[in-house]
Amino acid sequence: MTSGVSRAAPLLEKIALNPVQKEAVLYDQGPQLVFAGAGTGKTRVLTAKIAWLIRHKNVAPGRIFAATFTNKAAREMQRRVEDLADLPCAGLWIGTFHSLCARILRREALRLGFPPSFSIFDADDQLACVKKVAKALSLDERTMPPRLVLSAISRYKNACVPPAGLAGTGKSFFESEIIRAYGAYQESLRAQQAMDFDDLLSNCVYLLRDNPNVLQKYQSSFSHVLVDEYQDTNTAQLHLVKLLGAAHGNVFVVGDDDQSIYAWRGAQVENILTFEKAFPGTKTFTMEQNYRSTGPVLSFANAAIEPNTMRAKKRLWTGRQGGASVAVIRYRDDRHESESVCDAVNKCVQEGVRPSDIAVLFRTNAQSRLFEDSMRKRRIPYVLVGGTSFYERREIKDCLAYLRLCVNPKDDISCQRIVNVPPRGMGDKARERLEVRSRELGKSLLQTILDDPETAGYGRGQKGLLELRDIFALLADLIAQQESPHELLTQMLSLTDYLTMFEGEDSEEAQSRIDNVSELVNAVSFWTEENPGKGLSDFLEEISLAADIDRWEQKADSVNLMTLHCAKGLEFGRVFIVGCEDGILPSRQNFDDSAKIEEERRLFYVGITRAMDGLAVSHADQRWRFGSCIPQTPSRFLAAIPRELYEYVDKSGVFAGEERKAPKARLREPAAESQEPAYRHEDFSQETVQFRMGQHVQHKLYGRGKIVNLSGFGDDMRIIVLFNDGARRKMMAKFADLETS
DNA sequence: CCATCACCACTTTTT
């Protein structure tokens, strides 16, 4: 051990660790549980641990299996590990459970009766598939809404309960019907050679559980298993950790039960609370020193989480001195809230806070709209994380469906999506006919179209079907010639005349759809360049497993708008938590259940603990929902926090133009802490702010285009503009000489 | 038989 420590020196010098953190990194006697409160350096420990293993324990990167919560976190961690260990770590198995499982499943697919190129179904596809199955089983839509059926199926899968053993075990008509649907749904997926998100985990568990030689292969292949955000793991993930870690016991998990916010999708806090039982001989480390937040923010956080009963008692503390008090602000209505918050954001920026260090957090995506409006009005650059993400837009999903069919012709859900897009005369009747025919032939929809488009009965759809057959025949040729994903996409667009569908109408909506498609073309060609040697199916997998947060780049100097869920694991200088009202936070749908209320409280806690220097929490007296104005009451969570822990500012009686009479806004930079990275004040002029993502610009030489990327600020701001001629040009904002329209 | 328009119930959070 002594020699270990001295050899540790180079690495430990590069990263400051407190005694508990250091102990956790150096310990090597089996299972480890690290209870890491918010802001206590969880990521730091995990990163140092991996680097330590590689650099000083001579563990090959390929023998480390590390599960993070997002792909973005994985990328960042890999970068930091490489930096710390001073070695490239290309072989490291690091990623979300879903992408790690996908990686294993692609290799072993044949053992499960899937081709390695199996499709991955996202939430939309899942729902479409459930609907299809429900129709085939003639389930009543009223009593068995597809969403409900899907979530029940998801629960079974998260618990690793396959449909086989369930037949006849239903305790009610409802349950029996669900079980029936579950079986049929799985069959449908298999026929389409597809797995949904949940399958990635559960199939991986079945694979390891039922194939001793495969299990042995992966058990001996990985010598260490590490898991971040362990409080948000579900039963399937627990099984995986057990299966992979059982042989050597080198299991290292980090988490915080107070930040468990995913029980609704099957996560079990019990996993972290009973870790020691699952892994006998576990050594537990507890980190309670918070390095992130000021005293007032931390006291507020501690008080906020205090009422929860189902938690391991702990209390965070900070060595940071001073700090502005937390502000709780009351507004008249939601509009007033968004306008005032944006004013406050502006003020922060004028004080020298970088926009990217500011976040506005809300409970539901629907709340973002007002803030976007208010930000735009003030020309404050912002990034919205989440909402309907780029890859979920209709036009994008259409394009991807074509590409997916190229990779997997059995993907009926994708085929169904595009048979009549763009419209080619395939109505309900013709589609039904096609489906019957495909069942008769025992072939997939696309295969039926390719083999047998002439059978009578398609009516007006006949012509369209022949078109479709030719399109896919041509695309198949391109695939055979190993054409790049980029080539396939552009060919597909021209073969189908996809864009003319929108070119006819002159709405802003149609224009934005066209823009989105050309952005997809760009993304594909960019990806093709970045990933030489990888194919279309790799691209599609990456897209379906990417979360919104994965595409988020904080460096674009913009204010961040996101849901509380999205904010997990991040930190910001100034945080605004908005819409803190009963019915929103906590959500009305969780009123009935105390366990769910506790989860909502943890969500609130997660939001609070994102803040480093300043926190403002707001609520409004009334809010537009369902198209009418509804009176709101402040969140019960606020009521439970002692009054002396925050400054209450009532702006509900203040009208526009009178803001100055209102009590002084809080969120002032504490004098002692103004160590913000150098930020030249004069740089944040209108000139800098004039550019934002998605903005249309005009260039003397290149013509009209759209900003697709922003980075840096002031004189250093760089932008990437996608011009209408299809070219993508990087330029310095300072010299670009663009006209904004 | 298909496409378009008007109207309806629903929106929590996401890998």
Added chain:
DNA sequence: GTGGTGATGG
């Protein structure tokens, strides 16, 4: 504000 569904017109 929207998306899925139902009536009507082409």
